[in-house]
Amino acid sequence: MSSVRLARLGDLEVASSCVAGRQFDKHSHDEFVIGANLLGEERIWLDGRSFSAGVGAITTYNPGEIQGGGAAEGQPWCYVGLYLPAAQLATSLGRAELQFERPLQHAPALATELARRVEACLSDDPLLRERGEEGVTLLLGAVAAGAGVRLAAARSIGHAAVARLQALLADNLERTPSLDLMAAELGLSKFHLLRSFQKHTGLSPRQWAMQLRTRRAQGLLRQGMAAGEVAHALGFADQSHLNRHFRAAYGISPGRYQACVRA
Incomplete structure (x- = not known):
């Protein structure tokens, strides 16, 4: 059993690993390292301390901390990791x-959800x-x-700010703005x-933005535009992506929908 997958999204690096008996020499990272243990x-x-992380554990390491360890010889071990400057x-x-x-917390539900989100980050589908x-x-x-970090209470952005961001998204459906750009537009953290x-x-x-894309796709299909042209006009990666999201929203393929409204 050996599988390691990596992806980088801007400054965020994610990894998903399934290995047996992997050991790491003592080392450090420039980034924060967050791990979720899924098996083994x-x-x-860690900096002179020794402890164990079982299934459902989340580990959190600060930049520069010396760490090492791993799974026992022959033991299956699956985990996901995040690396953030x-x-x-x-x-x-x-x-x-x-x-x-704190470097360790036991949070099985959070670990599972984090793994699910990392899998999406590793997808070949740009929208996922x-x-x-x-x-x-x-x-x-x-x-x-x-991990013991207290965050400031979130400031409500109000309906006007939400409407401003919705307008930004609507004006850029062919290419959704990055999270960094959206956060800068509203003056908030991501x-x-x-x-x-x-x-x-x-x-x-x-x-x-996706529900608006599919809604506009419905209107363009109703007007007779070919599905491939609709996909291109609205920023879907290709027609298959349009098909998948349109079917998920409306329970019918774009082609079938177009045939029905023309009948």
């Missing part, structure tokens, strides 16, 4: 700076990767809280942006 037990050495993590969470106080980045960003608040927008709309910004 990891023995950890110090300034990037602090900015994402709305802090000038931060440091994890974007959704994965949003999901990981939202989970950083819970990870930080469990974490608070996502939480506030979701509170007002029930959707993340990219989910909201």
